[in-house]
Amino acid sequence: MKLPRIFIIVLTMVLALPGASFAGSLAVFPLLDLSQDESGVNLALTGYLREKAAEKGFAVLPEEELMAFLVKHRIRNMGVLTSYQLTRLREELNAEYALLGTVCQLGEQPAAKLSLSLQLVRTGDEAVIWSVIRDLHEDDLISLLAINDPDSLQDLFDSYFSTLFDDLPPEISESDETAPSAGILTAKLQPVFVKPGEKMETEIRIYSTAVGAGAPSYHLLLAGNEHPLDQDPGARLLRATWLAPEQSGVYPVDLVAVFPEGERQIQRVGEYTVDGTAPELTIRFIGRTFDDAVYFNHELAIVPLLTIPEVLSRWEIRVYDKDRQLVLLQDGNGQIPERLYWNGMLSGTQEAPDGKYLVHAQVWDRAENLGSAEGYVNVIRSKPQPKLTLERQENDVLVHLENEVDSPLAFWFVKVYEKNGGLLLSQLGETLPVTLELSLQSSDAEDPLELIFAAQDRYGNQTWQKIDNLLNLGIKQVETEVVPESDWLENF
Amino acid sequence: MIITSISYRLALFWLAAAFLLTGCGATLPRLEVLADLPETPQCRVAIMPFVYPGDFPRGAVIVYKAFASEMAAVEGLEVVPEGDVRQLYRQLLLYPTDLPNEEQLRIMARHLGAETVVVGEIQQMSEREADVVNTELTLIINLHSGESGKLLWSTYHRRRGEEYRNVLHYGRVNSMSGLARRMSAEILTTWIDNGMKQCTK
Numbered sequence: 056m057k058l059p060r061i062f063i064i065v066l067t068m069v070l071a072l073p074g075a076s077f078a079g080s081l082a083v084f085p086l087l088d089l090s091q092d093e094s095g096v097n098l099a100l101t102g103y104l105r106e107k108a109a110e111k112g113f114a115v116l117p118e119e120e121l122m123a124f125l126v127k128h129r130i131r132n133m134g135v136l137t138s139y140q141l142t143r144l145r146e147e148l149n150a151e152y153a154l155l156g157t158v159c160q161l162g163e164q165p166a167a168k169l170s171l172s173l174q175l176v177r178t179g180d181e182a183v184i185w186s187v188i189r190d191l192h193e194d195d196l197i198s199l200l201a202i203n204d205p206d207s208l209q210d211l212f213d214s215y216f217s218t219l220f221d222d223l224p225p226e227i228s229e230s231d232e233t234a235p236s237a238g239i240l241t242a243k244l245q246p247v248f249v250k251p252g253e254k255m256e257t258e259i260r261i262y263s264t265a266v267g268a269g270a271p272s273y274h275l276l277l278a279g280n281e282h283p284l285d286q287d288p289g290a291r292l293l294r295a296t297w298l299a300p301e302q303s304g305v306y307p308v309d310l311v312a313v314f315p316e317g318e319r320q321i322q323r324v325g326e327y328t329v330d331g332t333a334p335e336l337t338i339r340f341i342g343r344t345f346d347d348a349v350y351f352n353h354e355l356a357i358v359p360l361l362t363i364p365e366v367l368s369r370w371e372i373r374v375y376d377k378d379r380q381l382v383l384l385q386d387g388n389g390q391i392p393e394r395l396y397w398n399g400m401l402s403g404t405q406e407a408p409d410g411k412y413l414v415h416a417q418v419w420d421r422a423e424n425l426g427s428a429e430g431y432v433n434v435i436r437s438k439p440q441p442k443l444t445l446e447r448q449e450n451d452v453l454v455h456l457e458n459e460v461d462s463p464l465a466f467w468f469v470k471v472y473e474k475n476g477g478l479l480l481s482q483l484g485e486t487l488p489v490t491l492e493l494s495l496q497s498s499d500a501e502d503p504l505e506l507i508f509a510a511q512d513r514y515g516n517q518t519w520q521k522i523d524n525l526l527n528l529g530i531k532q533v534e535t536e537v538v539p540e541s542d543w544l545e546n547f
Numbered sequence: 548m549i550i551t552s553i554s555y556r557l558a559l560f561w562l563a564a565a566f567l568l569t570g571c572g573a574t575l576p577r578l579e580v581l582a583d584l585p586e587t588p589q590c591r592v593a594i595m596p597f598v599y600p601g602d603f604p605r606g607a608v609i610v611y612k613a614f615a616s617e618m619a620a621v622e623g624l625e626v627v628p629e630g631d632v633r634q635l636y637r638q639l640l641l642y643p644t645d646l647p648n649e650e651q652l653r654i655m656a657r658h659l660g661a662e663t664v665v666v667g668e669i670q671q672m673s674e675r676e677a678d679v680v681n682t683e684l685t686l687i688i689n690l691h692s693g694e695s696g697k698l699l700w701s702t703y704h705r706r707r708g709e710e711y712r713n714v715l716h717y718g719r720v721n722s723m724s725g726l727a728r729r730m731s732a733e734i735l736t737t738w739i740d741n742g743m744k745q746c747t748k
Contacts, residue, residue: 136628137628159613166721172616239658323660
């Protein structure tokens with residue numbers, strides 16, 4: 056009779072146990088709520104989740120401790136944690152697991168729906184041991200006879216959460232034996248582009264789940280060779296310097312953690328590029344070219360070109376005058392513009408005097424290798440200056456026309472009008488001096504004659520002048536600049 | 548015999564009609580294999596934030612969470628914590644809306660210790676059409692080599708929630724996250740069927 060009684064007692068005790076027991080300590084982090092915005096938090100659902108996790112047998116960490124942890128580590132984005140933060144969670148709060156989640160969709164209008172993404176992470180090795188995304192829409196629960204159809208979001212909750220944790224893996228309760236891990240928290244590797252033989256340095260902040268005698272030792276792996284690190288145990292800071300190799304190429308830098316048991320964990324710190332080749336730069340000018348010399352008066356296009364295209368860190372254009380004095384400097388970061396324009400000014404108001412100038416371009420690549428190119432240009436701003444002398448012979452007038460400026464002309468033209476507007480003379484030419492012959496109606500004719508003279512030199516400088524009374528030899532300069540066309544003036 | 552043959556043909560006709568009318572023409576993900584997956588002892592995958600230029604609220608994050616959740620649930624695949632990926636984006640001054648280039652992918656993969664990298668782009672997503680639930684999603688999910696950053700596999704997948712319907716309204720996928728979850732699972736199944744390695748932990 057005793058045996059059945061004992062059996063009944065044991066059976067009662069077994070049935071009294073929860074369906075599944077997850078003895079691990081669990082940190083339930085506030086849920087990121089995407090139905091609000093990118094950084095929304097849903098504390099109500101988080102609380103609901105905490106209750107369900109506790110019912111499953113997890114030792115859920117107090118909410119206050121978790122909030123203090125979030126504040127201490129300045130964790131503002133919910134739903135995710137870095138490996139380092141998971142390690143700290145284990146060390147500071149003794150949490151074996153972290154439950155991270157995101158409310159993907161939540162709402163009652165136009166139809167009630169709920170969607171959660173959850174991940175259970177083991178803090179010992181930062182492994183995701185359970186992951187689920189589950190969604191429920193009110194239409195999913197509509198039955199043929201409309202019996203117990205959901206009316207609100209609350210009606211979805213029971214159906215949703217009742218089976219949410221059903222497929223948790225049984226291995227959770229066996230999580231104590233996790234392999235120690237070490238990793239890079241932050242890493243500085245500089246410079247990233249370097250010339251051969253130049254100094255490289257790195258500063259690595261590390262974290263490790265193993266402490267004391269179990270803590271690993273560290274060294275760097277540079278192109279397959281071991282390199283020692285200076286370690287600051289208090290700050291968990293590792294530092295090293297070395298010289299870049301002579302051969303150009305991309306070199307990886309790895310951090311090796313060697314645990315006392317002999318296990319090695321390798322992580323990439325970064326890569327750096329050794330560049331021993333200077334950029335090949337050429338420079339070209341777009342202006343008026345005569346006898347292999349470049350001339351301009353208003354605007355010069357400077358076209359720098361890299362023979363082998365590559366990424367640049369900065370550039371500089373310098374302009375020197377004939378005395379090798381620096382008169383202009385333009386610089387910038389990044390790629391040199393495909394085309395630059397010099398307007399012939401030395402400042403906002405000061406024009407560059409006529410003369411020969413040296414344009415010198417320099418570029419630096421990311422490893423500070425220098426490439427340069429240069430060329431000469433000529434600024435010519437002087438306009439053609441006509442000089443007229445008159446010689447009267449009976450009914451004829453000889454007009455001697457010459458250019459006082461020593462610059463070759465592209466063309467010129469002269470027109471002489473009578474008082475009544477009739478055209479007395481029109482002549483076109485390319486060279487000066489020249490003598491023009493006018494025939495008057497009588498030897499004592501004194502009616503004023505109007506002369507218009509226009510010319511352009513080969514550098515593009517133009518002049519236009521009008522003489523109201525040619526026979527009085529009074530040359531009056533009306534306009535020094537080119538005037539707009541009018542109905543009665545010739546095109547120019 | 549004649550009566551039997553007619554009945555047989557009628558049965559075939561109704562079977563074909565039922566097949567066509569109940570939407571059984573499910574579309575599978577289209578996989579383009581540009582290069583073989585790396586033969587390395589690890590099975591660690593980093594998933595970069597998905598890119599979505601459209602206006603579905605938080606569309607990129609929802610699909611990302613669904614894909615990451617499904618991938619993390621595949622036994623034998625180790626997914627890099629999302630927090631580590633986002634931290635690296637900040638360090639490299641990348642926005643989550645940026646599509647990283649090959650060099651950036653290579654650097655990030657090495658830093659995260661991932662042998663393959665997933666890059667996702669959402670082409671189109673919608674949940675309702677004229678007040679009627681009509682979920683639709685178009686994805687391009689690419690798998691890159693962590694060693695070189697180069698594209699290895701490219702997967703195009705387009706589905707409507709209606710395509711999952713069995714009878715009446717049953718089976719139809721009514722929410723975007725639900726559709727994203729199912730499509731993610733289909734993509735991962737396609738990858739595994741085509742040789743994606745799962746390691747034993």
